Amino acid sequence: MRIGTLLKTLVCVGIATAYPNFKDILPNGNEVPHPCKANYVWHGVGHNNPLGGGSRNQFGLDFKAAGLSWTSELCRKDSDGDGRTNGEELGDPDCVWKQGTLPSRLTDITHPGVCTLSDGSICDADKGWIDCQVEDGLKNCDVMKEPETLNTTIRFPETAVPAEETTYSCMIFNLPSDQDYHLMAYEPYIDNEMVMHHILIYGCDPTKDPVPDEKLNTVTKCGMSAASNCNKLIGLWAVGFSGYCIDGPMGFRIGQSGFKQAALEFHWNNPQLETNWKDSSGVTLYYTPKLRANDAAILSTGQTHIEIPPGQQSYTVVGKCHSECSRQLIQEPINIFWATNHMHYLGHEMSIKVYRNGVFYTELTNDAIYNYDSPVEKKYSTAVQVLPGDEIVTTCKFKSLSRPKTTFFGDATSDEMCFGFMAFYPATNMPFPTCTAWKDISICNMWLQQEHNDCKWVDFIVVNVNETKRVRDEVMANCKPFGNCLSECKATLQVLFAEHPCMQGDVYELIKEMAIEWNNKEMQSFIVAVDSCKAEMAADLYLKNLQNDNTNGSDRLDGICSLLLSLIVYMMIK
């Protein structure tokens, strides 16, 4: 492991020098919080505009005078005059930080160009130029003003926010269903902006039994999906969005022949573990009986396997929506009229591109600079047509200079995500329109039967089909979970690895990860049993090859290199 990290470090130094960015030449420069907007980052620390550019604040002027570098003089200065030096504010109190290293402190970072009092409030001197107003609803949304347009506001009852970094809370509610409507716009109602990270609105499958009355309008903890039948995304809000408003030949159908119930899913972010926070946020939905020609739906793409090593200037993650999956999801051409990117704090660049017959066709999004708290909506007046069989490639780039450890995919704000969302028409009848990937394995129409190279891996994990049972029984009869590698176990596995499609390559790794994520105990002990021999078998194979090479007298490895490789094999076995 160490050797790999070392190699990567060497490689990444090469890249680092080729990418100048002022944020990188300041300690914690990518992590300076907005002094009065919770969950927002101040991207251009030296500028009056949080997004950077334009006039400079006092810290920016001092930074310029210091030759645009982090000198110890600049570090010891208190540019904003609030009693904390610039170094103290940026997590380098001793003024020892060098570019490319971790600052001595990663938390409690404050803005060196904004004077703040000890209670967190802004001094009078700086109040004038700082905008503390969080997005306040939609402006210029014509469809809201049409006389036929109706609105309804759905809010959580006041609910205590758990003292946990990440909580997903859901509430299912009835939609108007006296007739058909198209949902055309929505605005967030943010009650406690300190905790709101995002809101998703899911339509509940109208062909399934409705959620009973007693379960409606009550807040429950939930996972990343609200309820098994409420999983068709019809709306989303994230920090930085003021709402959604698009008029065109489409709308999200609700009512008599559309969604009759929907779920609101909140992601609350409470990294300080405050115990007395409450929230009763919600959304106002704008819907019209003046139906548009088409029903709309939202497709998500991206990558769900993310492992970003620490200290990376730019680390790329790609998620492919493969041709096979897009062909399965859509039977006719779809028209994409809206798209947006979603990552968390480490995301700095992202695009969604469409390939047709292996050739680049068009791009749906391309944020050369991505800021988690100022997401960009792409709206197409002429919709982009995507055909069955097109490949949609989502590419995310992350900067992990601020992280001392690996960052994984996950739902917490400190984890990362790489998702693209696209609204399109006409809506298809796909049960759960996702075309994401785990490494290079399609996660197509999530939660349905998944197949990869003849391995039905969801079945293999969750359904006790005869085939799974046979494999499981055989492994459990011959291998010893947490034990030594038994020779009968090796023999069993040799056959399985060679023949069973679910025991090969990445799909086995995926099964392993899902067994943990879905907390499937039976599958977990199966994996521990298999893994009792996996490392030893890999080492056997390697040593055998080495021996063959040596006896034939060709391809002799020089002493140092073979020593190094034996060391790696030894570490693998350990």
Ligand SMILES: *[C@@H]1O[C@H](CO)[C@@H](O)[C@H](O)[C@H]1NC(C)=O
């Ligand atoms: C929402 O609907 C109510 C009537 O139910 C109306 O008075 C109000 O103006 C509407 N709000 C907007 C922003 O259109």
Ligand SMILES: *[C@@H]1O[C@H](CO)[C@@H](O)[C@H](O)[C@H]1NC(C)=O
């Ligand atoms: C599973 O095995 C049982 C008996 O062991 C058999 O009756 C059944 O038909 C099998 N099912 C399938 C789908 O093969």
Ligand SMILES: *[C@@H]1O[C@H](CO)[C@@H](O)[C@H](O)[C@H]1NC(C)=O
């Ligand atoms: C070495 O010899 C073995 C057995 O004689 C043979 O199977 C193998 O292909 C040879 N390897 C090389 C690299 O020549």
